[in-house]
Amino acid sequence: xxxxxGITFQGVLRDKVFHGILLVAGLFLFIPSASAFSMRQVxxxxxxxxxxxxxxxxxxxxxxxxxxxxxxxxERRYTHSVLGGTPISRASYxxxxxxxVSLFVMATAFLLGVLSLAAIWxxxxxxxxxxxxxxxxxxxxxFFDALKYVLLVAVAFLLSTVSxxxxxxxxxxxxxxxxxxxxxxxxxYLQTPQGEQLSAGVKAAAxxxxxxxxxxxxxxxxxxxxxxxxxxPGGLLLTFAYAAVYIAILLxxxxxxxxxxxxx
Numbered sequence: 316x317x318x319x320x321g322i323t324f325q326g327v328l329r330d331k332v333f334h335g336i337l338l339v340a341g342l343f344l345f346i347p348s349a350s351a352f353s354m355r356q357v358x359x360x361x362x363x364x365x366x367x368x369x370x371x372x373x374x375x376x377x378x379x380x381x382x383x384x385x386x387x388x389x390e391r392r393y394t395h396s397v398l399g400g401t402p403i404s405r406a407s408y409x410x411x412x413x414x415x416v417s418l419f420v421m422a423t424a425f426l427l428g429v430l431s432l433a434a435i436w437x438x439x440x441x442x443x444x445x446x447x448x449x450x451x452x453x454x455x456x457x458f459f460d461a462l463k464y465v466l467l468v469a470v471a472f473l474l475s476t477v478s479x480x481x482x483x484x485x486x487x488x489x490x491x492x493x494x495x496x497x498x499x500x501x502x503x504y505l506q507t508p509q510g511e512q513l514s515a516g517v518k519a520a521a522x523x524x525x526x527x528x529x530x531x532x533x534x535x536x537x538x539x540x541x542x543x544x545x546x547x548p549g550g551l552l553l554t555f556a557y558a559a560v561y562i563a564i565l566l567x568x569x570x571x572x573x574x575x576x577x578x579x
Contacts, residue, residue: 319403319411320418326384336372340427343368346434347441358448361438362541365431366453370460373424374492377464380416381471382484385409385573406570413472413566417465424461428454449543456536459554463534466558467492469565470529476573491528498525499532529561 343365350361403411432453439448471488478484502525504510505518513521533554539546 317411319408320415326415336375336423340368340372340430343427343430343434347437350438351442356444357442358435358439358444359541361435362431362448362453363537365434366456366460366537366540369424369427369431369457372427373420373461373464374467376420376423377467378471378485378488378492380419381468382475382488383481384416385412385472385475386478386481386484388412405574409472409476409570409573410566413469413569416468420464420468421461424457424464428457431457446543449540452536452540452543452546455546455551456540459534459536459551462555462558463531466529466534466562466565467531469562469569473565473569473572476569492531494524495528495531497532498528499530501525530557533557 346361346364346368349364350357353360432450435448435453467488470491471484474484474487478487501521505513505521510518536546538544
């Protein structure tokens with residue numbers, strides 16, 4: 316399986332999607348200048364722009380690499396040669412592919428995190444902030460953002476195991492991300508007086524999706540990074556455990572489905 320991880324990682328390095336994302340990452344160079352338009356909260360705006368750009372680039376990686384990595388191997392019959400010529404199982408193959416893509420997402424997050432820190436540092440040097448910046452908060456925010464997209468990659472792999480084209484993994488992953496990012500707001504709305512007036516069927520459907528879909532908003536720590544708010548270690552640990560359990564469930568389901576799938 317380790318060999319599959321290495322081959323997947325190297326393959327992603329040659330992927331055109333990654334090369335395009337590297338070009339877009341050049342926007343980090345303009346963040347200090349763009350932040351200066353704020354006039355009053357330049358470092359805070361630099362943090363906002365840096366984390367938002369990092370999140371956007373990681374989203375592109377998670378969707379396109381997670382949604383096409385396994386599908387392309389099956390389409391090109393590379394999977395047949397690997398599974399037929401080596402003693403590796405289908406489950407190990409899926410886990411190896413997922414680990415390679417996830418490792419690449421984390422490595423890219425590290426690179427983007429360094430670029431973010433550099434952009435924020437230049438902005439803070441030119442316009443000293445009113446309150447000290449908590450650099451650790453920024454790093455933790457980048458890490459949990461990357462963890463969120465590693466979870467999204469697992470969603471994409473699950474959809475890839477049951478799809479014969481890339482449409483379901485790509486668009487299904489995007490739909491899952493959008494829905495999972497909104498479930499917390501929907502749940503909070505149900506607790507308001509206006510939400511309590513909804514029908515029982517609507518409430519039941521909303522709660523079903525709230526508990527079934529991954530809660531991506533739980534990984535958003537931008538406010539803590541921007542405003543130097545303290546982080547709750549217990550909450551961070553719980554969020555990490557939530558991601559680990561959810562990923563384990565998704566990968567177990569993906570491995571089971573891929574094992575039973577007939578490869579043409």
